[in-house]
Amino acid sequence: MTYFNQPPQYSGRFTLVEAEEIEFFCDWQGRTTDLSLTRRNIVTRGVRLNGLLNVEFTIGAVRLRGVELCEPCTILGNALRSEAIDPAAVIKHWVGRGGLRVDVLIDGEILIGDRVKTAI
Template structure:
């Protein structure tokens, strides 16, 4: 099942992204306590853009990048807010989904930037293209916890308003 593995909050661009067990998501603001919600993030000069409210990254992509390059690069160095597993985040661009009790819209890919390369390694610029995560807009206020499922909102479904997105590698037992 697609779910949240870790939640990371950084109070400023200069502080490390630290894990928290849960976080409050605020529409039009971001994650409570995070640098972008506080208006001090590296890209906070675009407050009218909703794609700075929340970032997500796939644990699988970060682990594969570290293996391939031999760099000690972890999800914390990626500096995204939510670390997920079992889901292809690229497929959520332009779609609504739910994490915990929070409704979210995928806005665009979160490609690696020069700031991240300066903080870690220039290799991230090439190595994480289309694997750097997802920028998203928070549509409803609520709490996100480690372990929460990631589910896509599905229209016109009589049985359930959501369906689990398990779009990662599948096995015969699924």
């Protein structure tokens, strides 16, 4: 597992964020959409990640468990600030929208386009 634009490192835990939340933020800020701006490992579309807290699910061949909401911190606030918005406002915006930390239960390969699937 690698963090976005970082050398390979595997800790058994990584992060997901919703593309829709990034797009909403970029639109709100008048920015060009950049799905990498939150530096989460995986960007999803069409799934509410907060609903996967304490839930086992798969993406591709990988089995995961949502373990913690990825609440914003000062690093994110500073990274996404602009002349029009200060870090505190960035943090406030991302509360409850920052994504999900997951534990890897069964590792494998995740490909672009793989769907998030929960157990029935």
